Amino acid sequence: MPLYMKHAGPFLGRGLLTGWISAVRGCPFSCRYCSRSFGRNVTTRSANKIIDDILEFKRLYNSTHFQIVDDLFMAYPKLVKDFAKSLMERKVDITWECTGRVNLVDEELLRLSKESGCVSIGYGIESGSQKILDNMNKGVTVGQARGAIELTRKAGLGVRSPFMFGYVGEDRATIAETVNFIKEMKLRTAVLFFSTPYPGTSLYEWARKNNRIKYNEDTYISLLGNNAETFLVNLTDFADEELIRLKRETELKLRRNLPFKIKIDKYVLTKIYIIKARFVQLGFMGAMKKAVKKAMGLLKN
């Protein structure tokens, strides 16, 4: 655990070390690109057991912010409500965040979450184009995504969402729809992730069948560590260079469009918080070593 905690992400604004907690395993939905860390069968823990873990974590590592890392915590509204109520009954003073699904939120769920310390919800919206959402078999609509964001903000909670780039069927029109959605909803998104097929998914089967993956499985798996920020597989009809260029241009457009306040927060305050947290986490020498390592990595690239 000490080694693990050295790499725990700093939560910005409150507490320095984020504690990671698992509350449920499995997800019953069938998004084509998702490898579901624990499969389809769902097992949940009781709200009080999750809170016992949180208290133990807090006692041992001084964490005051917790990330519930499950694929889809908010898919279980009863558990989330019990969890929020128990946090308040037991007067647990923490902040927390989790994952949600845009078709599964309601006002009561969000209100209780907020009252018990929730600060933000991550929705895997992935695209602002209905055509792409349907290709992904997401089972949600762009309208539902819009509604969930509005409801979440109304409850006083932040919204986080990753977006993919270059899913099967992506073209200039779908890219424009995604950009417009991000702008319209004033999301902080400025980095997109290449749609990357993971072994075990139906997207991976499709990519193999259609000769989109140029590597054998072992090599391919070893290349997956880049977190989909760099190009690996082309699932679209664009040429590789065109796809890479379009992604860069789209990100630039999104970055330019960020409101000034968000730019300051994202590119200045966040960096200061991270540096401060690294010094507390690793000590002066540890933080310097990490900075040198990072600088050398950047120079190499």
Ligand code: SF4
């Ligand atoms: S993307 Fe989310 S909702 Fe879809 S299968 Fe994966 S965990 Fe479930």
